Amino acid sequence: MNEATAVSGGRTRVSRLTRLLESEKVLAATLLAPGVIILAVFIAYPFVMAIWFSLTSIRVGDTGQFVGLANFAKALNDTIFQQAFKNTVFYTFWATIFKLALGMWLALLLNRHFRFKRIVRASMLLPFIIPTVLSAFAWRWMFDPTFSVMNWMLYHGGMITDRLPFLSSGDWAMWCAVLVNTWRGMPFFAITLLAGLQTISPDLHEAAALDGANSWNRFWHVTWPLLLPVTLVVVVFSVIQTFSDFQLIYVLTGGGPANSTHLIATYAYQIGVGSGLLGEGAALSLFMFPVLFAVVWVQLRSLKRMDNA
Amino acid sequence: MARITRRRFLQYSGAGMAGILAAHRAPVFAQANTVHILRWNDFVPAADKVLREVFAPEVQKALGIKLNVETVNANDIPARATSSIQSGNGPDIIMLLNNYPHLYSSAAVDVSAIADEVGKAQGGIYDANAQLNRVGGKWVSMPWSVVPALIAYRKSWFEEVGAKEFPKTWQAYHEVGKKLKAAKRPIGQTLGNTFGDAPTFTYPLLWSFGGQEVDAKGKVVLDSKETAESVRFMTQFWKDAHDEGGLAWDDSNNNRAFLSGDISASLNGASIYVAALNGADKFKTEKGAPLHTDILHSPLPAGPKGLHGYHTAFNHMVMKYSKNAKGAIEFLRWAHKKENYEKWFTVQKGFAVGPTKDWEKHPMWNNDPVMKPFQSAPQLQKRLMGYAGQPNQKAAEAWNKFIVTVMYAQACSGKMKPEESVKWAAGELGKIYTGS
Numbered sequence A: 001m002n003e004a005t006a007v008s009g010g011r012t013r014v015s016r017l018t019r020l021l022e023s024e025k026v027l028a029a030t031l032l033a034p035g036v037i038i039l040a041v042f043i044a045y046p047f048v049m050a051i052w053f054s055l056t057s058i059r060v061g062d063t064g065q066f067v068g069l070a071n072f073a074k075a076l077n078d079t080i081f082q083q084a085f086k087n088t089v090f091y092t093f094w095a096t097i098f099k100l101a102l103g104m105w106l107a108l109l110l111n112r113h114f115r116f117k118r119i120v121r122a123s124m125l126l127p128f129i130i131p132t133v134l135s136a137f138a139w140r141w142m143f144d145p146t147f148s149v150m151n152w153m154l155y156h157g158g159m160i161t162d163r164l165p166f167l168s169s170g171d172w173a174m175w176c177a178v179l180v181n182t183w184r185g186m187p188f189f190a191i192t193l194l195a196g197l198q199t200i201s202p203d204l205h206e207a208a209a210l211d212g213a214n215s216w217n218r219f220w221h222v223t224w225p226l227l228l229p230v231t232l233v234v235v236v237f238s239v240i241q242t243f244s245d246f247q248l249i250y251v252l253t254g255g256g257p258a259n260s261t262h263l264i265a266t267y268a269y270q271i272g273v274g275s276g277l278l279g280e281g282a283a284l285s286l287f288m289f290p291v292l293f294a295v296v297w298v299q300l301r302s303l304k305r306m307d308n309a
Numbered sequence B: 001m002a003r004i005t006r007r008r009f010l011q012y013s014g015a016g017m018a019g020i021l022a023a024h025r026a027p028v029f030a031q032a033n034t035v036h037i038l039r040w041n042d043f044v045p046a047a048d049k050v051l052r053e054v055f056a057p058e059v060q061k062a063l064g065i066k067l068n069v070e071t072v073n074a075n076d077i078p079a080r081a082t083s084s085i086q087s088g089n090g091p092d093i094i095m096l097l098n099n100y101p102h103l104y105s106s107a108a109v110d111v112s113a114i115a116d117e118v119g120k121a122q123g124g125i126y127d128a129n130a131q132l133n134r135v136g137g138k139w140v141s142m143p144w145s146v147v148p149a150l151i152a153y154r155k156s157w158f159e160e161v162g163a164k165e166f167p168k169t170w171q172a173y174h175e176v177g178k179k180l181k182a183a184k185r186p187i188g189q190t191l192g193n194t195f196g197d198a199p200t201f202t203y204p205l206l207w208s209f210g211g212q213e214v215d216a217k218g219k220v221v222l223d224s225k226e227t228a229e230s231v232r233f234m235t236q237f238w239k240d241a242h243d244e245g246g247l248a249w250d251d252s253n254n255n256r257a258f259l260s261g262d263i264s265a266s267l268n269g270a271s272i273y274v275a276a277l278n279g280a281d282k283f284k285t286e287k288g289a290p291l292h293t294d295i296l297h298s299p300l301p302a303g304p305k306g307l308h309g310y311h312t313a314f315n316h317m318v319m320k321y322s323k324n325a326k327g328a329i330e331f332l333r334w335a336h337k338k339e340n341y342e343k344w345f346t347v348q349k350g351f352a353v354g355p356t357k358d359w360e361k362h363p364m365w366n367n368d369p370v371m372k373p374f375q376s377a378p379q380l381q382k383r384l385m386g387y388a389g390q391p392n393q394k395a396a397e398a399w400n401k402f403i404v405t406v407m408y409a410q411a412c413s414g415k416m417k418p419e420e421s422v423k424w425a426a427g428e429l430g431k432i433y434t435g436s
Helices: A004-021 A024-054 A071-074 A081-110 A117-124 A132-142 A151-157 A169-197 A203-212 A217-242 A249-253 A262-272 A278-285 A288-308 B006-023 B046-061 B074-087 B110-122 B127-135 B154-161 B169-183 B199-208 B226-240 B242-247 B253-259 B271-278 B325-335 B338-348 B356-362 B370-373 B391-401 B404-410 B418-434
Strands: B035-040 B068-072 B093-097 B142-147 B148-152 B264-268 B296-297 B314-317
Touching: A004 A024, A024 A278, A071 A081, A071 A278, A081 A117, A081 A169, A081 A217, A081 B418, A117 A169, A132 A151, A132 A169, A132 A249, A151 B264, A169 A249, A169 B253, A203 A217, A203 B253, A217 A288, A217 B253, A249 A262, A249 B006, A262 A278, A262 B074, A262 B391, A278 A288, A288 B370, B035 B046, B035 B074, B035 B242, B035 B325, B046 B068, B046 B325, B068 B074, B068 B226, B074 B093, B093 B242, B093 B325, B110 B142, B110 B325, B127 B142, B127 B314, B154 B169, B154 B404, B169 B226, B199 B404, B226 B418, B242 B253, B242 B404, B271 B296, B296 B370, B314 B325, B325 B338, B391 B418, B404 B418
Parallel strands: B035 B068, B035 B093
Antiparallel strands: B093 B314, B142 B314, B148 B264, B148 B296
8 A cells, every 4th residue: 555545545534534523413422422431330330230239139259149129128127227217317307407597597698798708618618628537536526425525515614414415315316417417518508509699680689678678588589589499409419418328427326326326328338238238238228219319300390390480 | 870761661661561461460579479468456556566567577488478467447347348259359368257257158268277277286266266267067267366355343443332342243233333323433335336345245144134036946036034134134224333325335435434534344355454554654543553453354244044255256267259368378377376376465465365275374374463364254155146046147147237235225225115125126136037
């Protein structure tokens, strides 16, 4: 082959490729391919494997056999799982409510003009930036049954005569977990809602004020409706993260006392990894899927309705 | 100095990589006789130092094995073992607690030859440890050590409330404990979801009242009047004599509480005493004496059906996926030789004892009378989890779900009445053992 032919062959290849990419379908498929491959490998494959595991009696080192829905039936009959499910709903519900209320309040405050505004805004993100494991350890020390600094302060401040059972009472421990989750997740709400607030034109507030609306009415009739789409997205993200939370409980209480703070994720870990029952662990964790799917579905429908309105 | 140009670097590295790919094997430096062992962060840090600074160079010299010691929190070992087994890649040897060898038996290399050799040469492996490591007639892991759990208590505080010696029965312990708690010196005991101190307390308590999880045929018999009696006793004992924060303790809280003078007694390995001994200047009694001079050890008290104890077993499993199982076995054989094992054993000062009876005869036991009760503590271990059945996978599942511990914790916390808690626990065991 002489040089001229090679060059002409190269040009033919290039022009073919160019022509191919000029087709919208091919170009779209090419551009989508990397994303699809990543989703397939890191999301779809583990998800499908989890479903397959949940239908088998797989244990560590033993592939097991197909058992149909037996693992799901066992989970439904398991009182620890029932408790973990209730705990997860309770934990998610209250933590989300607190994060939303406090995050909104914080966002409204941060939206005002004051000195060192940027530093304060940046520092609000600290709880969100610190790795959960580290902050959970710090909280665990603060709630320590024997050496709690909070008990020490309250005791020496004359406010209590006996130690408060932060982590040693089931109810207290669950509220402590909600508190820590709120502390950690609130900055995400605050910063995201703040971004939403800044897109609302001040003219609308001025107009409402001229019409005689007080601050509550301005919030309720101007800010809140305009912030709703952002709020909905933040709440859904938060619900997904809180419902599947693992690290915080694992470090703070280990699911105790007496299983009072077990969440679905911590219990699934205890069964799947601690006891080597991978099939049962997978089935337990898959109970999160329909709940989270329903949450996302409701959110998408609501957003669509808002877009159409 | 010769300059290496970018072009030359790429040529060399490209040629090297091509060679590796063509040969289908790793370069020589990666094929060295390396043994990677995964263990817990020992509560006696000096013991880990022996592994890294004494064992590693010595086994390199003796057998040409490069020992890579990795240590993690004991609670995290099951996660590492599971991921290693499922991925077929990881440490050559994994340290497993208690009856975990039963859970991972299908991923183990048979180490019966070493167990037989060591047993024969060193007075025999304790029966309980043999049961924990033998599955289907073969040794799936090699017992390395036992950490006996005994009660560490403050001699002077017990004497001040009239106890000249440690109470022999649960009832007597209850009476003494009431006085101690009244004097703001409660007993400290974890009933939390934690691997060591909680089950090593609750299982022997259950047995000493005559309760048991299953009968010899594997039928769940936990819901009995003996079990209910033990839970009723513990509920009252908890309220009258214990630091109630123990419901949230892990395995380290009682160490800190004891060393800071907040509790008068606690079931533990010898780590409280060893820490007090090593920190004699730091840990003092209220009178200014070194704390270790006021600590004694005792087995748990006896109940209506005798005295029981549970001691945590530490075992080494050579993994089937290992590319160097031969080297791993050779390392274990070398490490168990008396002259080598002794170096690790003596720094433990009795916190961990040997897996064979000969180690009870070691002269180290004459050094410190306070540690004497640990010398033959493994002999007290007559029962294992899953009693009167086998310490098998089902027993491990019940243990890992903390069912027996939670049974007591629910009653002590007031979450359930004792009888309700027993019924709950029996029901949960039933689901594990019979699936109903």
